Amino acid sequence: MAASIMSCSPATTESLIIQLHSIDAVKFGDFTLKSGIQSPVYFDLRVMISHPKVMVDVANLLWGKISSCNFKSLCGVPYTALPIATLMSASHDVPMLIRRKEAKGYGTKKLIEGTFSEGDVCMIVEDVVSSGSSVLETAESLQAAGIRVTDAVVLLNREQGGPEKLAANNIKLHSIFTMNDVLSVLSSAGKMSPEMVDRVTKYIAENKFKPDQQVPSAVKPKVLTYAERASQCTHSVSRRLLKIMEQKKTNLVLSADVTKSKELLDLVDKTGPHICMVKTHADTLDDFCDDFVEKLKQLSNKHNFLIFEDRKFADIGNTVVHQFSGGVHRISDWADVINAHTVPGAGVVQGLQKVAQGKDIGCLLIAEMSSAGNLATGDYTQVTVKIAEENPDFVIGFICLSKLSSNPALLHMTPGVQLKEGQDALGQRYLTPQEVISNRGSDIIIVGRGIYGASDPTEAARQFQIAGYDAYLARLS
Numbered sequence: 460m461a462a463s464i465m466s467c468s469p470a471t472t473e474s475l476i477i478q479l480h481s482i483d484a485v486k487f488g489d490f491t492l493k494s495g496i497q498s499p500v501y502f503d504l505r506v507m508i509s510h511p512k513v514m515v516d517v518a519n520l521l522w523g524k525i526s527s528c529n530f531k532s533l534c535g536v537p538y539t540a541l542p543i544a545t546l547m548s549a550s551h552d553v554p555m556l557i558r559r560k561e562a563k564g565y566g567t568k569k570l571i572e573g574t575f576s577e578g579d580v581c582m583i584v585e586d587v588v589s590s591g592s593s594v595l596e597t598a599e600s601l602q603a604a605g606i607r608v609t610d611a612v613v614l615l616n617r618e619q620g621g622p623e624k625l626a627a628n629n630i631k632l633h634s635i636f637t638m639n640d641v642l643s644v645l646s647s648a649g650k651m652s653p654e655m656v657d658r659v660t661k662y663i664a665e666n667k668f669k670p671d672q673q674v675p676s677a678v679k680p681k682v683l684t685y686a687e688r689a690s691q692c693t694h695s696v697s698r699r700l701l702k703i704m705e706q707k708k709t710n711l712v713l714s715a716d717v718t719k720s721k722e723l724l725d726l727v728d729k730t731g732p733h734i735c736m737v738k739t740h741a742d743t744l745d746d747f748c749d750d751f752v753e754k755l756k757q758l759s760n761k762h763n764f765l766i767f768e769d770r771k772f773a774d775i776g777n778t779v780v781h782q783f784s785g786g787v788h789r790i791s792d793w794a795d796v797i798n799a800h801t802v803p804g805a806g807v808v809q810g811l812q813k814v815a816q817g818k819d820i821g822c823l824l825i826a827e828m829s830s831a832g833n834l835a836t837g838d839y840t841q842v843t844v845k846i847a848e849e850n851p852d853f854v855i856g857f858i859c860l861s862k863l864s865s866n867p868a869l870l871h872m873t874p875g876v877q878l879k880e881g882q883d884a885l886g887q888r889y890l891t892p893q894e895v896i897s898n899r900g901s902d903i904i905i906v907g908r909g910i911y912g913a914s915d916p917t918e919a920a921r922q923f924q925i926a927g928y929d930a931y932l933a934r935l936s
């Protein structure tokens with residue numbers, strides 16, 4: 460059989476734990492589980508499908524653990540382990556079986572898909588084992604079809620009674636790492652405080668399941684409201700913005716990309732009741748002047764919204780200091796929110812923060828872009844998230860296409876929004892408010908031409924307000 464799936468350098472258990480933490484597959488904080496129990500730790504290994512290299516590393520490590528066992532086929536526990544089992548099956552030429560969650564209501568009505576003979580031995584593949592119930596359910600379905608199950612392999616053994624429960628049912632559990640391994644690797648790497656290590660250790664010890672105990676299967680963190688998040692924000696600008704969003708029932712940012720200041724002010728006055736923030740490109744105005752800034756600030760007070768200058772700073776720290784504070788636009792005198800590319804490294808954030816010292820200004824980092832073929836993807840996006848998390852006194856969130864961080868204080872704002880999906884002639888791609896907020900977990904929609912290009916911008920803004928807010932409410936329920 461082949462040695463391993465294509466991978467530049469094989470992962471170790473330690474490097475994999477660090478990778479899983481960096482992609483938010485393991486999170487620490489305060490989570491309310493579906494069962495109502497408060498947990499300081501949450502694993503969401505489903506995110507792996509967006510990180511193929513991590514999936515390959517996981518599949519290789521799992522394979523290494525069971526390569527000396529005897530089995531004829533592999534069966535991943537639905538759903539998270541399915542793609543992992545598929546990778547293992549395809550690269551080692553071992554047939555795979557799929558266990559349906561429900562039997563088909565027509566045709567053969569069978570629960571197990573794939574070709575097998577009675578008495579074949581099948582290895583179960585799972586991502587996380589807590590009590591062992593999910594592995595056991597899969598084993599029972601396989602056994603009911605005449606397939607033997609003697610072993611199962613899992614990435615993470617949460618040490619909550621799973622191996623014992625499976626052993627009581629004659630299944631040996633092989634695991635790559637335990638909860639204790641996760642704690643020790645992450646605390647040695649400085650990714651967890653000693654207090655959090657203590658909290659998680661205590662939580663695990665107090666939540667062990669007995670072999671015959673029934674446990675709630677699915678656990679999901681509670682989605683926080685904008686108001687709940689406002690109370691968790693330390694930055695005054697994100698707090699203000701979240702409060703406006705909750706009060707005005709809007710997560711809509713108007714991108715006022717017109718070229719005359721009067722036109723911009725008229726547009727903002729008309730749409731003001733429907734927005735939480737206006738986004739400007741000061742350098743595209745033909746007649747930018749101090750009077751314009753004064754009037755825009757008056758409108759922001761009248762309608763209660765923030766002002767975001769979409770300058771996209773992208774130079775070394777020393778240069779952005781001058782671009783932000785000086786020039787014709789003197790952005791630091793009037794913007795509540797600004798943004799920056801991270802292509803120069805963390806220095807751009809430090810330069811901007813120097814100017815913002817003592818002022819109420821928050822910075823968004825451009826972690827992803829809406830335009831076709833852009834380069835803000837993969838590792839670039841991940842490093843950007845890291846820079847944001849390391850600068851909570853200044854960075855309040857991201858320009859992005861989906862939720863990137865589980866930190867409730869970081870806001871996710873998505874441009875490229877229209878009521879229908881599509882693309883313009885210059886590569887701008889559009890998603891719907893429903894897709895952005897409900898499905899991708901972003902917080903805020905940024906809309907330009909969908910509003911100012913409409914025959915009735917006020918009505919268009921109202922429609923986007925409703926669509927965006929309804930999508931947020933749907934996410935909460």
Ligand SMILES: O=c1ccn([C@@H]2O[C@H](COP(=O)(O)O)[C@@H](O)[C@H]2O)c(=O)[nH]1
Pocket residue numbers: 714716740769827828829830858874875876887905906907908909
């Ligand atoms: O990735 C990005 C980053 C910024 N933008 C800006 O948002 C608006 C979108 O305008 P539409 O008319 O709704 O297309 C515009 O100001 C861009 O500069 C973006 O589109 N994508």
